Amino acid sequence: MPDNFAGRLLEWYDQHGRHDLPWHHNRNAYRVWVSEIMLQQTQVTTVIPYFNAFMRRFPDARALAEAPEDDVLSHWSGLGYYARARNLQKAAKTVMAEFGGEFPQDQDKLESLTGIGRSTAAAILTQAFGKRAAILDGNVKRVLARYHAVPGWPGQTSVLNRLWEYAEQHTPHDRVRDYTQAIMDLGAMVCTRTRPQCDSCPLQADCTAYARGEATLYPGSKPKKAKPEKTTWMVILEDSQGRIMLERRPPSGIWGGLWSLPELDPAFGADELQDACERKLGIACETPQLISGFRHTFSHYHLHIQPARLRVHGSHVVADSDNLRWLHRDEALTLGLPAPIRTLLTDAEQAALL
Template identity: 75%
Template structure:
C-alpha cells in the first residue's frame, strides 16, 4: 500500500507551498547549504536579509574559504549561534581542500563537515542533489508528533528516534525535493505551534491527534527549569580620540570569536573599577561612571549587563595584544559584534545610579 501521506502533501504544496524564497533561486549546493545553516533554529523572515548580504559578499565556496574570519563573523552579527559562522568557514575550507571545491553528494561526507548534522545533510541532498533523504527539523517534528500522536518531548532520544522513523517512512522516492519543502511548509503555514489550521490540512484525514481532538497536546513540551541569574561589568573604555577598547572573545563559549567590550568581575564595586582596570589591562583610568544596565536573556541563563564608562590614555599593557583593539564607534560597528554590545555602542549613554 503506497504512502498517501506524501502524495496528499505534494498536491497541497503545488497549490500553497513556498517557492519564491531567496535560496530557491539559482539553486546550487552552496546556496542551499548556507541557507540551511542560517535557518537552524532561526526563522525565515530573520534569515532572508542575512542570506542576501552573505551571498553578495561570498558568492561561492572559494570566496568564503579565503575570506578573513572577521568578515564572516561580521556578516553573522545579530543572527546568533556564532559557532555556525565559524563552522561555516571551516567547512568551506574543507570543501575546497578535501573535495576540490565541489560539495559531496552523500550523507556521510556531508556530515563529516563541521556544522552539518543528520538533518542538514539530508536537506542538502534533497534540495540540491534531488536525492532521497530524510530531514527532521522543528516543523517536521511538530507535524509528525501530531500525525502519529507521538507522546513526549522531542528532546528525549527515544521520542526523537520515533519521529525519525516516521519521517523516513513517509519520505517518497519521487519529488523528494518538493516533498522536503512541502512538509516544512505545512509545519510553518498550517500545522503551526499555536492555532493550527487543521481545516486546511491535506493530511488531516489520517491525523491521529486530530482524531482524538488532542492536537494541542503534541509535541510534548520541554521540562521547564529555572534560569540562573548572572551579572557582569561591561567596560566602555574610551581614549581621548573617542576610540573604544574592544576585546576578541575566546573561540568557544558565549559569543565565541566575536568582538566585545572588556568584562570585569561583578564582585568589584563601582569605586574599585578604575583600579581594577589598571591591574587587569595596564590602563590608567579616571573614575568609573555607571550607565543604565539591563537584563539580557539567553537560552540557559539571565545576564545582568552593567555598563561602566571610563576615560583612559589609550594604551594597553606592554604591547598591543592581538585580541585587543581601539576602534572608533563606526569602525566597531563593522566588526562581528553580539547584538547587546551593538546596542550598547549605538544607543546614547544614560547615566545610572548604582
C-alpha cells in the first residue's frame, strides 16, 4: 500500500497499544483461541476475570476436552452465546483426537474446528504462530469501513467482501502479530463506534470518512426489524425440603444446554397451573403464588417471563433424571444458568420468597 497504513499503525501501537493482557502471557494457540472466542461477545475488562478462571480450571485443550459439559457451561455462565462454549469443548476434543493435542498451523485445518471461522483462524495464526493472515473482527471492520468510506452494512455479503479485500491488502509481511493486535486495539480504543478520537488517530491523514467529516456514519447500520413479543410461565416448584426443580434445556436454540426453570404454555390461566403441573410434569402441587413478571429481550424477540411458585406435595415428587434435578438454590446457582434465571433466583431469595 502506498500510504504506509501498517507502518503508522505499528508506530502508534508501540506507544499506545495494549501489551499486557492475560492472554499475552504464556502465549499459545489454546490461550489465544479461548480469548478470541470470549472477546467475540464481550469487552476486554469483562473477559479478563472469566479468562483467568477458565484457564485455572481448563489450562489446556486436554483439560477442556475431558471436562463435564456442565462444568464448561458454568464457567461460561453470564457471558451469553452458550453454543460457543459447547463449540469450544467440541473443538478441544477434535484437537485431541485429530491433531494429537496440538493446534494445526494451517488456516483450513483451523477452520475445520467447530466455532473457528476465517477471522478466528487468522487471529490464532498471527497471535500464536506469527504467520501472516488477515483478520476481520468488529473493530477491524469499523476501522476499514471508515478509512475507505465503505458504504453499507457489513452483514451484507458484498460489503463484507470489500472489507475482507482491504483487510488482506493492509496486512503486512513483517510484525504481523503486532499489526493484528494494533488494528484491534485502534478499533477498541480510538476508532470507537461513538465519539471516535480522530485527533489521536495515526491514520487520520488518509482516512476518507474523516476527511468528509463522516466518521460515525460508518459502518452502515443494520436494517431494523420489529421484535415480536412472546410470553411464558416459569414455575418454581419447591418440595418439602425447600429444593427447587430445574430442567435442562434442549441442546440447541435459546439457552441451549443450560439449566432453567420448567416452562408452561402461556395459554394456561393462573388458576390452571396446578392442573398443568400435574398433567405435564406429573407433580401434585398446592395453589400457585405469582411472582412479579418481567421482560427479557433477545436479539430477535422480547420474552415476557411470568414466574409462579408452587409447593409440591412431598409424596408426589418425581425423581431426578438426566434433564431434571431437584436442587437447593445455592446448588442451582453453581450451574450454567441463563442470566435472567440467575437474577430471578437471586432476587427471589432477597424477597424471602424462597
